Amino acid sequence: LLDHPEPYVRFWAVRLLGDEGKVGRLPVEKLVSLAANEPSPVVRSQLAASAKRIIDSTGLEIAKQLLKSHPAESDERISWLIWWAIESKALLDVDALVEMFSTGDAWKNPAARDNGLRLIRRYAAEGTSAGYAACLRMLQLAAADQQQASLEHLNLGLAERAVELPAIGQGGLFEEQAAAEPSAPARSRHHEELPEPLAAYIAELWKQQPTNLLYLELALRAGIDHASSELVAQTRNAGQDLEQLTAMLKLLGEFGTTDSAPLIIERLTSSQTDAIKHVLLNAIANWGSSDITQALLTEYAGASPPIRSQIRDILLARPQSALELLQWVDAGKIDAKEIPLEQLQRLASHDDESINTLVRKHWGNIGPGTSEEKLATMRRLNNDLRAAAGDPVSGKVLFAKHCGICHQLHGEGNKLGPDLTIANRKDRAAMLGNVVDPSAVIRREYINYLLITVSGRVVTGLLAEQDAASVTLLDAQNNRIRFGLDEVEELRESEASLMPERILEGLSPQQLRDLFSYLEM
Secondary structure, eight states: OTTOSSHHHHHHHHHHHHTTSOOOHHHHHHHHHHHHHOOOHHHHHHHHHHHHHOOSHHHHHHHHHHHHHOTTOSOHHHHHHHHHHHHTTTTTSHHHHHHHTSSHHHHHSHHHHHHHHHHHHHHHHHOSHHHHHHHHHHHHHSOGGGHHHHHHHHHHHHHTTSBOOOOOOOOOTTOOBOOOOOOOOOOBOOOOOOOHHHHHHHHHHHHHOTTOHHHHHHHHHHTOTTHHHHHHHHHHHOOSOHHHHHHHHHHHHHHOOGGGHHHHHHHHHHOOOHHHHHHHHHHHTTOOOHHHHHHHHHHHTTOOHHHHHHHHHHHHTSHHHHHHHHHHHHTTSSOGGGSOHHHHGGGGGGOOHHHHHHHHHHHOOOSOOOHHHHHHHHHHHHHHHHSSOOOHHHHHHHHHHHTTTTOEETTEEOSSSOOGGGSOTTOHHHHHHHHHOTTSSOBGGGOEEEEEETTOOEEEEEEEEEOSSEEEEEOTTSOEEEEEGGGEEEEEEOSSOSSOSOTTTTSOHHHHHHHHHHHTO
16 A cells, blocks of 8 residues: 555555554555655645654654655655654664764755754753753764754754743633733753763853853853853954944843943943844843832933833833832822823833822823723714814825824734735724723734733743743733743733723824724725
8 A cells, every 4th residue: 555656555555554554564664665755745745744743753753764865855744743753762873873973964855954943942951961961962973054043943942941841721622812811930941061071162162262252152051160251351342333232231130130320331431322222121031129120210201202211111010110110290299191092001010009199180080980980981082083074195194104104004013913805894882992991802813911020020921932931921012021930920812902092082083984984984
């Protein structure tokens, strides 16, 4: 049957043999030969899937032949199936896997090369002496032109040793609406320190190029002496190159402590451009202290509107700094009108009566309205819409300002929220309902998450990316904010939409008509 001319007969023959987990000598030879010569992607995909199930060396030999016979596999799904077959043998047959990559031919084969790099990452992430030893062997075998990529994958793997993924509630498989579920905090995962051979390998690289940021990051992950002090020194001496400074501050945010804050504050007060101030603020947001709060409040007065907004985000994310910001508002040092409601709404998560009192004093009740209030708002807005005609040209400008940050319409705007081009925009009642009460119905892919760090920082946003080392949220300004999992105290679904309520309150009746005339085009 393995020689049958019909691909689906060969497919089922491979599957039935592989499902047993072990195969006899004759079928082994046939399967390996088939992997070396099979033209059908359907059969190749099943060969790769069965290679994972077969527990002896046969599975690895099948994967090896698939890589050799199709070095530029066009079907990405087959490529990943082959990787899963290889990964399943990563610690069961280390010697055989390392042997696969002991020749230059393996590193010249694009499909094999990609899996070799993944193995380096996999072994580093294992966090055990066996994994580290295999990782070092792979690094020493890597082709010269793959040295940089190999070290980048080593760095990724070492970063992924940190913690296990937090359990995030996913709801029922077929649920269409969000339902908040509790999540467990991230759990620390113990890993062994780097053994002397691998640490020495990294130390030698760093010694040869002490200003190389990748080598410095590897030294930091390896716990090499003086790496932390060197990071601080290089950050202090860094020029105004935005890319270099961003990379430095990313490392400082991960490996630094609150002791690093004065350095960032010093650079913040002396920086001339908003772009550099932006990356400095991203770094300092990881820490909270009274000195940081006072420095940010002092910087606030002379800052541009975008930097002011970022400073407010940082200060409002922690209870103590939020209270101090509100006290400045109360003292008349900051205009209450500068702070939009969507930034204030996160304050409820602090559950602090002093904060709540000042919020009520200057902004009233900013919590979600009752159902009756929302229905009344919808009726009022609908009356305004029916009173006269709108101008879609003016409406397009309003859309870009108020809606385009999150939504696309006719190819313009961002895809943070649903694409409105394909929405039923002629249904005015539904449109008003979604705008006035955005949390009533939330599609699964647009669930808002609330993240609390171990230092007490509160951040909300869409779950943009999650891997073994980090969680990345996408906030309401379409900014990506990355957190190492060892920074995360709690991550849970929020019942509130990322889209703020009362988003139309600042519009006049005519502006409302203009906006909806454009939306309904």
